[in-house]
Amino acid sequence: MAAERTAPERADIEKAMMHIIAHEPVFAIGEAEIRGNRYRAFVNAPGDLRGLIALCDAHGAATAVVCGEDRWTYADLAAKSRAVASGLAQEGVAKGDHVALAMRNSPEWMACYLGIAALGAVVVPLNGWWTADEMAFALEHCGASFVIADPEQGLRITPSKAKLGFRLAAAGGDLDGADTTLQAIMDAGANTSPPAVxxxxxxxxxVMYTSGSTGKPKGVVLTHRAAWSSILSFALVAASVKATPAGAAMVPENPSILVALPFFHVTGSHPIFMLSVLIGRKMVLMRKWSPDEAIRLIKAEAITNFVGVPTMSYELMLKAREMGEPLDSLLDLGSGGAKRPASHVARLSEQFPRAWSSSGYGLTESSALGTYAGMADYQRKPGAAGRPLPPLTDVKTVAEDGQDCAPGEPGEVWIRTPGNFRCYLHDPDSTDAALTPDGWLKTGDMGEFDEEGFLSIVDRLKDMIVRGGENVACLEVEAALCEHTAIREAAVFSVPDERLGETVGAAIVADPAAGLEASDIAEFLKDRLAAFKRPEHVWIVHDPLPRIGSEKFDKRSIRKRCLAGDF
Structure with a gap:
């Protein structure tokens, strides 16, 4: 097995970072006024995402994306992105229009995202695991005028087409009810320049939809500046590592990343997709997560980077150990979407000694910016979420009285960065509750800093479950359960799970005469909730559930009793 690489010291990385900021114009730091507040900002960053298409041109013949038998160069991605923009303009799409994407990860998804952005239109990536009703909610809520859907997800889009009146384009196959095809749009726009906007x-x-603690998903509105703030911050960290003597071999000249996370999540869209375009990294897409297929692709494509929810890297490690595969091309094992169990960190290092594992903490609302833990720091403090990601992001913890917390004192985690979202779409009350007048994002997570400045997340204020990187709003699941005529009340809570971190549990008070069983509930929820939201552990009881003084469910007590078998 290969020898472990030596990691650069944090002091060396920070010194290199200051030199890069001072001498590389794209990373120059100044100030910008954003919605009435002053922020540190990359003052020479491109003004909008058309800068990524220009970078595709610069990367030229380098491989951009591999998806099954399809291989696109960056020149291909640039040309097809412009074709999408020009073709959509001919379809009447204009600046400010909302265009929804209901597609699996694919080269076409990337071209659509960049093409829509190049028009000044607004991309609405839909969660591919949603039901038809959930799709319809988001499409109506955002007012999408145009939808691009593949045949699989399109079947959940077409039922709402007549009511909502959007135009529909089929991507990658036939779709009944479609007005046109993505291929026709690209053909019409080929070899023409998109309109100047x-x-x-x-x-x-x-607009990225994220499950809110109050039930229905919220539409998080992100900006062009927020995207550039995010991807340049991550790129600066990588460049600073590479600029140290020990880190020079840790950031390869021809990086490649195995993409197992969906692009409709902020980790997939920002630090994976857009960052890859920025640095010219090859993206190898997986249609469906499989550790066997992941190992095959890592070997075939000489993959250097992997980012997934903790479940994925854990299963990759187990399968590689079983097969005796060292996967020596891997240099970085990133984690996003959920906290990686501390016990996994040392085990990953043992199995993949050439790769340094890393983790980050951020929200959709912060464009994935927050804290970062990597290399020796992460090995030393595997339970921590890391230190604030330089150079634009500030993180603090705040007590109930509004005062900043001292090290070791838990409080709500607040994030301030130009990557913060503009608003929740059509929801000013929730926006005002989440964003302070001076630009801090209240995350709803409880955390504490140690004396070295490392943040640890210790609890959640919001009634949320994080199942394998997917947020599940307990209230939404409870509301769906209570639509059943035999269910009198329901309390939903997290159940620990070794593979996924947390799964969904539910204590249900049912009418004894109904003879309700867990299988009946699963069938009832099938068309009401996406699969990842449905309870995997159900306790059916006949006595009222315990409540606290405010008459809310005493979920701590309910959860404890269910897991102990006392119900």
Whole structure:
């Protein structure tokens, strides 16, 4: 087995970072006024995402994406992105229009994202695991005028087409009810220049739906500047590592990443997709997660980077150990979407000694910016979420009285960065509750800093479950359960799980005469909730569930009793 690499010291990385900021114009730091507040910002960053298409041109013949038998160069991605923009313009799509994507990860998804952004239109990536009703909610809520869908997800889109009146394009196959095809759009726009549109840095780029603690998903409005703030921050960290003597071999000249996370999540869209375009990294897409297929692709494509929810890297490690595969091309094993169990970190290092594992903490609302833990720091403090990601992001913990917390004192985690979202779409009350007047994002997570400045997440204020990187709002699941006529009340909570971190549990008070069983509940929820939201552990009881003084469910007690078998 290969020898472990020596990691650069944090002091060396920080010294290199200061030199890069001072001498590389794209990373120059100044100030920008954003929605009435002053922020540290990359003052020479491109003004909008058309800068990524220009970078595709610069990367030229380098491989951009591999998806099954399809292989696109960056020149291909640039040309097809412009074709999408020009073709959509001929379809009447204009600046400010909301265009939804209901597609699996694919080269076409990337071209659509960049093409929509190039028009100044707003990309709305839909969660591919949603039901037809969940799709319809988001499409109506955002007011999408145009939808691009593949045949699989399109079947959940077409039922709402007549009511909502959007135009529908089929991508990658036939779709009944479609008005046109993505191929026709690209053919119409091929070899033509997209219309010249003025796009300001703080114009809207995307609406990404994230499960809120109050039930229905919230539309998180992100901007062009927020995207550049995110991807340049991650790129600066990588460049700073590479600029140290020990780190020079840790960031290869021809990086490649195995993409197992969906692009409709902020980790997939920002630090994977857009960052890859920025640095010219090859993206190898997986249609469906499989550790066997992951190992095959890592070997075949000489993959250097992997980012997935902790479940994925854990299963990759187990399968590689079983097969005796060292996977020596791997240099980085990143984790996003959920906290990686501390016990996994040392085990990953043992199995993949050439790769340093890393983790980050951020939200959709912060464009994935927050904290970062990597290399020796992560090995030393595997339970921590890391230190604030330089150079634009500030993180603090705040007590109930509004005062900043001292080290070792838990409080709500607040994030301030130009990557923060503009608003929750059509929801000013929730926006005001989440964003302070001076630009801090209240995350709803409880955390504490140690004396070295490392943040640890210790609890959640929001009634949420994080199942394998997917947020599940307990209230939404409870509301769906209570639509059943035999269910009198329901309390939903997290159940620990070695593979996924948490799964969904539910204590249900049912009418004894109904003879309700867990299988009946599963069938009832099939068309109401996406599979990842449905309870995997159900306790059916006939006595009222315990409550606290405010008459809310005493979920701590309910959870404890269910897991102990006392119900």
């Amino acid at each position: 003025e796009i300001a840095p703080d114009d809207d780029l995307a």
